[in-house]
Amino acid sequence: MNTIKTDVAIIGAGSAGLSAYRAAKAAGAAAILIEGGAHGTTCARVGCMPSKLLIAAAEAAHHAMHTDAFGVHIEGTVRIDGREVMARVKSERDRFVGFVVAGVDAMPGADKLSGYARFIDDNLLQVGEHTRVHAKSVVIATGSSPVMPAMYRALGNRAVVNDDVFSWDDLPKRVAVIGAGVIGLELGQALARLGVRVSVLGARGRVGPLTDPEVRNYAERVFSEAFRFEPRAQVQAAVRDVDEVRLRYVSGADELVEDTFDYVLVAAGRKPNVAGLALHNTSLELDANGLPVYDASTLQAGAHPVFIAGDANGVLPLLHEAADEGRGAGTNAARYPNVEPVERRAPISIAFTDPGIAMVGARHVDLTAESFVTGEVSFEDQGRSRVMLRNRGLMHVYVDRASRRFVGAEWIGPEAEHIAHLLAWALQMKLTIDEMLRMPFYHPVVEEGLRTALREAEVKLR
Structure with missing residues (x-):
C-alpha cells in the first residue's frame, strides 16, 4: 500500500476541484488532486457547453423557419439532419473537454492521483485499493449527479438524463421531459425546435427558476405556445413497451393524458456526490441528507480541517460559483486553521431559452412585503425587440424603499443574458436606482426596456 503525505487533498477534479488545487498551490501548500472518473468537468462534458451547442443548432433551425415576416422567403423546406446536429455537438464538446484535460495533463504528475477516495478518518483517505493519503486538510469537490426517481429507473435505457442526451448519434422523434427547471426548459425547447415532438412535464408549477408570480405566469404562456408544457402534471404511470415508453399523467387542467414517447428525459434535479466518501468514518456532523454541516461563509465543516x-x-450548482467556492476552499484549506470568509459575487442565474430567463440578486419570494417597489416593462412593444420580432417578455426590477438601492430582478425577455450582467454589476457596486438611471443608454437597444422598468420604480418611490 502506497502512502502519501500532503498539506491539502482535493477530492474531485471538476470546476471547483481544479480551482481549489490552483488556490492551494498559490498559497504555498503542497496539494494532491484526486479523481476517480473522467477528467473534463461537468460543464464541458455534459453541462454548459454541449447544451449550448444543441441550443445553437435549435436557434439556427428556428430562425430559418421564421423569416417570412421580414419579407425573406426560403423556397422549399428547411431540413434538419439529426445526425449532423449531434455530430457537431459531440465534436465541439470534445474540443472543450480537451482544453480542460490538457490543463490537467500539464500539472506535475506527483500532484495527481487516480481513483475514488473515501475517508478513513478526518485526515486520512483511502484512494482505490492502492494508496492512502494523509492530509492536513481536505477539500470535498465531488460535484453532483442527476436524480433518477425509481419510476423512471424501471424504464432502463429509455429513461435518460442530460448526460445521456449528448451521447446520442441522432435525434429521436418523441421525448417527454420530466422537470420544468432550467435544464428541462433549455433541452425541451431545443429539441422541439429541432423537430422532436416534446412534452415538458413539471409537478409543482415551476417555470425555470422564476419566483415572481406575474413573470412566471407570463413565461408559462410563452412556452405553452412553443411545445406541450404542463408545469402542474402528476405522472401516474411510466411503462416500457419494447423501445417505447407509455406515460399516463393528469394535467394541470385535471385532464387524464396518455401518450407514447421514444425517451423520457428526466431533469428532476441533481444531488451531491458524497455517498461513496464514507463520511460516517469521520467526526463531521452530517445533515439529514448525509451532507457535512458547514459554514457557508468559509465552506468549513464545523471546526474540522x-x-x-x-x-x-x-x-449553487453554477460553474462560476463552483470556481469561486473552489478558490476560497483551496485557500482556506492551505491556511487552516486561519480561515476567512469566501468572497461572494452578486447572484446571477440565466436560462438559455428563447426568450431568455434571468434572475439577479434577491428573488421575489425572498423579499419582505412593503420593503420594496417593483418596476415593470413589457418587451412586447419595446422598440428594438419589435424590430427583431423577438418582442416577448416581461421584466420586474426590485428597489429597496429605504435605501433606493437596486436589490434584484426576475424576467423573461430577449437578450436576457446580457442585461443580467449589467444588473449584476450594478448590484455588486450597490448602485441606487438614481445612479443607474444616470448611466448611458444607447438607442435603439433592448436595454432601453430596463430603463423603462427603472423609471417606473423611481416614480413609485416619489
Whole structure:
C-alpha cells in the first residue's frame, strides 16, 4: 500500500476541484488532486457547453423557419439532419473537454492521483485499493449527479438524463421531459425546435427558476405556445413497451393524458456526490441528507480541517460559483486553521431559452412585503425587440424603499443574458436606482426596456 503525505487533498477534479488545487498551490501548500472518473468537468462534458451547442443548432433551425415576416422567403423546406446536429455537438464538446484535460495533463504528475477516495478518518483517505493519503486538510469537490426517481429507473435505457442526451448519434422523434427547471426548459425547447415532438412535464408549477408570480405566469404562456408544457402534471404511470415508453399523467387542467414517447428525459434535479466518501468514518456532523454541516461563509465543516465546495454542497450548482467556492476552499484549506470568509459575487442565474430567463440578486419570494417597489416593462412593444420580432417578455426590477438601492430582478425577455450582467454589476457596486438611471443608454437597444422598468420604480418611490 502506497502512502502519501500532503498539506491539502482535493477530492474531485471538476470546476471547483481544479480551482481549489490552483488556490492551494498559490498559497504555498503542497496539494494532491484526486479523481476517480473522467477528467473534463461537468460543464464541458455534459453541462454548459454541449447544451449550448444543441441550443445553437435549435436557434439556427428556428430562425430559418421564421423569416417570412421580414419579407425573406426560403423556397422549399428547411431540413434538419439529426445526425449532423449531434455530430457537431459531440465534436465541439470534445474540443472543450480537451482544453480542460490538457490543463490537467500539464500539472506535475506527483500532484495527481487516480481513483475514488473515501475517508478513513478526518485526515486520512483511502484512494482505490492502492494508496492512502494523509492530509492536513481536505477539500470535498465531488460535484453532483442527476436524480433518477425509481419510476423512471424501471424504464432502463429509455429513461435518460442530460448526460445521456449528448451521447446520442441522432435525434429521436418523441421525448417527454420530466422537470420544468432550467435544464428541462433549455433541452425541451431545443429539441422541439429541432423537430422532436416534446412534452415538458413539471409537478409543482415551476417555470425555470422564476419566483415572481406575474413573470412566471407570463413565461408559462410563452412556452405553452412553443411545445406541450404542463408545469402542474402528476405522472401516474411510466411503462416500457419494447423501445417505447407509455406515460399516463393528469394535467394541470385535471385532464387524464396518455401518450407514447421514444425517451423520457428526466431533469428532476441533481444531488451531491458524497455517498461513496464514507463520511460516517469521520467526526463531521452530517445533515439529514448525509451532507457535512458547514459554514457557508468559509465552506468549513464545523471546526474540522474539511471544506466543501461547488455542486457537492448542493447550494449553487453554477460553474462560476463552483470556481469561486473552489478558490476560497483551496485557500482556506492551505491556511487552516486561519480561515476567512469566501468572497461572494452578486447572484446571477440565466436560462438559455428563447426568450431568455434571468434572475439577479434577491428573488421575489425572498423579499419582505412593503420593503420594496417593483418596476415593470413589457418587451412586447419595446422598440428594438419589435424590430427583431423577438418582442416577448416581461421584466420586474426590485428597489429597496429605504435605501433606493437596486436589490434584484426576475424576467423573461430577449437578450436576457446580457442585461443580467449589467444588473449584476450594478448590484455588486450597490448602485441606487438614481445612479443607474444616470448611466448611458444607447438607442435603439433592448436595454432601453430596463430603463423603462427603472423609471417606473423611481416614480413609485416619489
